[in-house]
Amino acid sequence: MMHIIINILSVFCLLTGLIFFIGGAVGIMRMPDFYSRLHPAGKLDTLGIFTMVAGLVIYNFHHLSLGVVLLSIKMFLIVFFVFLASPTATHSIVDAGMRAGLRPWTKKKEKE
Amino acid sequence: MKFLGLVIVCLTGGLLLYGSMDLPDWGDPASPASTHLSDYYIEHIVEETQVPNLVTAVLADYRGYDTMFETAVVFCAGLACFLLLRDFRPGKNRYYRHIPTGVMLHFKNPDTRMIPGNEFEHMDRDWVPSDIIIKTVCRILIPFIQIYALYVVAHGDFSPGGGFQGGVIFGSSLILMAISYNLKTLLKRVTEKFLSIFAATGVLIYVGLGVLAVIMGGQFLDYGMLAPLVPWDPGHVRALGMLGVEIGVGIAVMAVMVIIYVNIVSEGRHDEGL
Numbered sequence: 224m225m226h227i228i229i230n231i232l233s234v235f236c237l238l239t240g241l242i243f244f245i246g247g248a249v250g251i252m253r254m255p256d257f258y259s260r261l262h263p264a265g266k267l268d269t270l271g272i273f274t275m276v277a278g279l280v281i282y283n284f285h286h287l288s289l290g291v292v293l294l295s296i297k298m299f300l301i302v303f304f305v306f307l308a309s310p311t312a313t314h315s316i317v318d319a320g321m322r323a324g325l326r327p328w329t330k331k332k333e334k335e
Numbered sequence: 336m337k338f339l340g341l342v343i344v345c346l347t348g349g350l351l352l353y354g355s356m357d358l359p360d361w362g363d364p365a366s367p368a369s370t371h372l373s374d375y376y377i378e379h380i381v382e383e384t385q386v387p388n389l390v391t392a393v394l395a396d397y398r399g400y401d402t403m404f405e406t407a408v409v410f411c412a413g414l415a416c417f418l419l420l421r422d423f424r425p426g427k428n429r430y431y432r433h434i435p436t437g438v439m440l441h442f443k444n445p446d447t448r449m450i451p452g453n454e455f456e457h458m459d460r461d462w463v464p465s466d467i468i469i470k471t472v473c474r475i476l477i478p479f480i481q482i483y484a485l486y487v488v489a490h491g492d493f494s495p496g497g498g499f500q501g502g503v504i505f506g507s508s509l510i511l512m513a514i515s516y517n518l519k520t521l522l523k524r525v526t527e528k529f530l531s532i533f534a535a536t537g538v539l540i541y542v543g544l545g546v547l548a549v550i551m552g553g554q555f556l557d558y559g560m561l562a563p564l565v566p567w568d569p570g571h572v573r574a575l576g577m578l579g580v581e582i583g584v585g586i587a588v589m590a591v592m593v594i595i596y597v598n599i600v601s602e603g604r605h606d607e608g609l
Contacts, residue, residue, distance in 0.1 A: 307475060308472070311468060311472040311473075315466065315468075
């Protein structure tokens with residue numbers, strides 16, 4: 224019974240992560256300019272990674288022991304570092320774009 | 336001239352492709368590599384070297400010379416970068432910033448210089464105010480990256496990893512510091528002298544362990560001969576010797592990474608850069 228619940232939960236988390244990743248990939252392809260493309264890229268790096276790793280961590284809890292808990296903590300450490308690094312990287316890329324003088328996309332531009 | 340270059344490139348590429356037809360198939364069990372040497376390694380490594388990681392055992396013990404000269408090549412790359420790019424002429428323009436007011440001073444005469452202290456600091460020409468978000472996050476991340484690099488070096492003989500990878504990770508953490516702050520902040524902590532000494536020390540540790548084995552009565556790089564020097568289990572000495580060698584490789588690679596980065600971004604002047 225426990226196994227089934229764990230499996231259902233982890234599959235649910237993985238599928239949610241997959242939806243985020245697909246959405247992010249489509250967003251990167253379809254968004255009109257540099258800045259708006261970075262938006263889905265940052266999204267899928269944070270929320271997608273979180274749900275994916277959460278699914279794997281739940282799957283890992285087949286039995287409770289010190290090794291399993293340690294492994295789960297290590298997996299969540301990956302999430303923690305991505306949470307720190309990915310928004311910062313997005314921020315610095317946008318910053319570099321602004322400094323280099325790239326103008327954000329507006330609707331007016333398309334009409335011309 | 337361009338046409339000639341194209342012809343030479345096409346000819347060489349064609350010859351290489353023609354030569355590659357004689358190579359055995361990918362993963363072919365009947366190929367010479369899989370029939371003679373690999374079997375020997377897989378069967379005998381654990382009893383001969385006590386190292387659980389086959390890759391490290393092959394690289395650092397069976398092919399110790401190869402890895403030693405790879406380290407020497409890395410060292411030579413750093414040396415070549417230094418010799419080709421290092422520019423010792425004094426910079427023509429110097430920029431100083433008065434810290435309390437933020438006023439920039441521009442010195443055009445190369446002979447006048449100011450000693451940067453609490454009031455003034457030496458600045459880059461195209462200085463941009465450093466970003467507090469990037470600085471803070473890098474401050475948090477860099478120590479963890481460095482601990483991870485040490486972990487990779489220390490686990491060289493047990494799991495995937497080793498001196499080259501660990502050294503690159505450590506070097507990249509220093510480069511991250513140069514990118515997130517500026518080049519001067521890095522060079523204040525990790526000076527050129529320090530880097531050069533480290534690059535040479537890494538190679539010396541490797542060669543020194545090899546020579547030490549000769550002094551103890553063995554052959555060059557025969558780590559098993561170091562057993563009387565270490566108080567621990569003599570069966571594990573080979574693994575410990577490989578760990579020492581990996582540490583040497585890690586130090587050399589770390590220093591050379593930073594030397595190459597610093598020399599390229601500042602065009603050899605070591606004053607300003609990315």
